[in-house]
Amino acid sequence: MGHIRAYYEQITRMSEEEWLFISSHFTRRVFKKGEVITKKGDIEKYLSFIESGIVRYYIPDVENELTFHFCFDREFTCAYDSFLSQNPSEYELQALTNMVIWCINYHDLQKVYAQTKVGNYLGRFAAENLYLAKSKRELSLLKYTAKQRYLNLFDENPEIIEKIPLKYIASYIGITPQGLSRIRKQII
Amino acid sequence: MGHIRAYYEQITRMSEEEWLFISSHFTRRVFKKGEVITKKGDIEKYLSFIESGIVRYYIPDVENELTFHFCFDREFTCAYDSFLSQNPSEYELQALTNMVIWCINYHDLQKVYAQTKVGNYLGRFAAENLYLAKSKRELSLLKYTAKQRYLNLFDENPEIIEKIPLKYIASYIGITPQGLSRIRKQII
DNA sequence: CGCCGAGTTGAACTGAATCAAGAAACGTGG
DNA sequence: CCACGTTTCTTGATTCAGTTCAACTCGGCG
Numbered sequence: 435m436g437h438i439r440a441y442y443e444q445i446t447r448m449s450e451e452e453w454l455f456i457s458s459h460f461t462r463r464v465f466k467k468g469e470v471i472t473k474k475g476d477i478e479k480y481l482s483f484i485e486s487g488i489v490r491y492y493i494p495d496v497e498n499e500l501t502f503h504f505c506f507d508r509e510f511t512c513a514y515d516s517f518l519s520q521n522p523s524e525y526e527l528q529a530l531t532n533m534v535i536w537c538i539n540y541h542d543l544q545k546v547y548a549q550t551k552v553g554n555y556l557g558r559f560a561a562e563n564l565y566l567a568k569s570k571r572e573l574s575l576l577k578y579t580a581k582q583r584y585l586n587l588f589d590e591n592p593e594i595i596e597k598i599p600l601k602y603i604a605s606y607i608g609i610t611p612q613g614l615s616r617i618r619k620q621i622i
Numbered sequence: 623m624g625h626i627r628a629y630y631e632q633i634t635r636m637s638e639e640e641w642l643f644i645s646s647h648f649t650r651r652v653f654k655k656g657e658v659i660t661k662k663g664d665i666e667k668y669l670s671f672i673e674s675g676i677v678r679y680y681i682p683d684v685e686n687e688l689t690f691h692f693c694f695d696r697e698f699t700c701a702y703d704s705f706l707s708q709n710p711s712e713y714e715l716q717a718l719t720n721m722v723i724w725c726i727n728y729h730d731l732q733k734v735y736a737q738t739k740v741g742n743y744l745g746r747f748a749a750e751n752l753y754l755a756k757s758k759r760e761l762s763l764l765k766y767t768a769k770q771r772y773l774n775l776f777d778e779n780p781e782i783i784e785k786i787p788l789k790y791i792a793s794y795i796g797i798t799p800q801g802l803s804r805i806r807k808q809i810i
Numbered sequence: 811c812g813c814c815g816a817g818t819t820g821a822a823c824t825g826a827a828t829c830a831a832g833a834a835a836c837g838t839g840g
Numbered sequence: 841c842c843a844c845g846t847t848t849c850t851t852g853a854t855t856c857a858g859t860t861c862a863a864c865t866c867g868g869c870g
Contacts, residue, residue, distance in 0.1 A: 518750050561749035562749045572756055608763070798828080801825085
């Protein structure tokens with residue numbers, strides 16, 4: 435659980451007391467490669483910190499499943515839309531590898547927000563950064579061709595290209611697996 | 623300024639004292655149609671509430687200006703990326719109509735966050751909702767064709783279609799003005 | 811060994827871009 | 841209030857990025 439503390443310390447100082455209060459609400463969970471962490475239609479119960487593993491975010495659909503995000507080691511992961519609104523999720527989270535995560539449930543997090551100043555600050559900071567990341571992605575989708583988006587992934591997040599099956603990457607950058615296969619051929 | 627209070631009251635209750643503290647930091651500003659509110663390269667000083675008027679968000683470029691957002695009456699408006707990070711803005715805000723806005727500057731907002739519980743809550747709430755809106759837009763860009771995105775605008779935000787020049791709408795849904803003109807012809 | 815899913819490749823097709831030109835609407839000054 | 845220039849919108853012809861459908865290769869695994 436030290437990884438969570440290290441993560442928080444990058445953002446703001448926190449007293450021992452605050453850390454004990456916050457950390458007491460996290461519990462450990464384990465998932466196998468391929469398992470679904472959060473199902474479409476369920477209400478997201480947990481905000482989770484990834485100790486190890488990779489998560490894929492996708493909208494399931496018999497014909498045309500849509501992958502739109504990945505999370506890695508030492509990041510928080512969550513079906514935020516559902517978690518924030520406490521409505522059923524429109525998408526799913528799947529473990530792409532075996533995983534270990536640390537979870538805090540919705541009500542405990544509300545307690546942290548209500549009872550610690552630092553919790554509230556961290557919550558706002560997290561939401562702001564999620565917003566900034568999505569803004570960047572919006573511009574990427576509007577501004578660049580699929581080929582350019584793929585090349586940008588190399589620079590910004592090579593981990594995605596190294597560790598994730600092509601078909602999911604294709605969906606993530608908004609094209610078909612065949613389309614991405616052709617783009618790759620052009621590049622080499 | 624009553625509109626701001628009404629807006630806040632939709633989100634959470636607030637004491638008279640808190641309201642007086644918060645509202646004392648807002649100042650009134652006026653812009654003429656076509657004026658630039660926040661310039662690219664400048665650091666965003668203000669978070670602003672729109673009393674009346676329409677704002678366009680865009681990345682200026684001699685060749686290919688990119689419009690990616692609009693704000694209307696009784697919404698907050700801001701170059702958030704710049705405001706949150708206090709780095710120079712990569713985009714601009716322009717008044718599409720004559721406007722009246724109420725502004726709070728960065729340092730005063732930090733005071734509000736530091737000194738009122740309700741301010742912090744409102745800040746987190748705002749960031750979370752900005753995130754949710756961008757998430758929705760991400761999916762719209764990945765999932766639908768330009769034609770479908772245009773039709774969705776009718777349902778979700780007809781104000782945009784009624785009040786905003788076609789060339790900006792085209793950019794917003796990710797196509798050229800010529801492209802949108804053709805799509806329109808198909809629909810009628 | 812044979813099966814299955816992931817990735818590649820080819821051919822025909824499509825949505826949207828680009829280039830170019832004309833029509834309509836808009837704003838400003840006389 | 842009209843006339844003129846500018847901007848916005850439309851339309852046509854051509855090009856291009858990426859899709860779709862289909863067939864094939866490759867590697868992992870029971």
